[in-house]
Amino acid sequence: MTVPHSLPVERQAFRDAMAGLAAAVNVITTDGPHGRAGFTATAVCSVTDQPPTLLVCINRTASVYESFTGNGTVCVNTLGNGQQALSNAFGGKTPQAQRFEGGCWSQGVTGAPILEGAKLSFDCKITSSTSVGTHDILVCEVLDIRQQNEADVLVYFARRYHELAGTQASA
Template identity: 45%
Template sequence: MLQGIASVPVASSFRNAMSRVGASVHIVTSAGPAGRVGFTASAVSSVTDSPPILLVCVNRLASSHEPILSNGVLCVNTLAEEQEPLSRRFSEKIPFEQRFDGADWGTLRTGSPVLQHALASMDCRILDALEYGTHSVIMAQVIDMKYRQDRARGLIYFDRCYHAVGSA
């Protein structure tokens, strides 16, 4: 627990309030000695562009948590509108290999799975992970990336529903 922050029983109220904050939808993947894993995430943010660093939050009870930290690498794949079914699959409690089925995957420098038609894919090396409450906050340095040049619509999660954003 952070010093000076009291424990207040407002988890459900906080989740309800945060459902009103729209966020981009990502599939975070990793591959290495601990295996190939991935999960759907909306808690991803840029920290700095020089050097390029991302913040990625993952629930400590999630099946992806330990393998990602053990692998030491991850890739943040930002989803387009048409990838909503893939987002749903990666949020299900099914074996990891089934999550990856039916999509076109490649790799960049870390070997983490890169979704070929993602809006953007940022291949990262994990710098640090800090535990706060139910989650780990991962700081990851982008070491390679690719992004689409077309005008595809993005996918956000708002009010517990998926929505397309942008103009195609």
């Protein structure tokens, strides 16, 4: 197959285009011997349902990177309407302990913090990872799921938050 010759896509052009891709907002957490940590991520998606697997992309320069790879666990907590403050707290710069002060947390099978009030929580173990450019793709097997009935969702689109009205999650 011949790939058409074209100019390289500039970093800013890529980001401008990606800003047009609406995405759910998630607080990704971990806990274990390498410490409790969390960060905000929109780069999350389903991979396969056999075994139930999702992926999370994490920047290797993030302060939380060693905690996630060291612990080998993640909980993907999907945010709903009115949880922008949590997203901003986990979105960088804020010290780890302070990030967790904005929510109530419990623990599930992996020990990763589960956010009370999250619309969805996927408790996972990391089964593999692949480095691509600045990021690692974490492949995460889902061991447990918690789901709220009222499935309003916080969406990040065009560089700002949008609230999507509630609907029944398991219609």
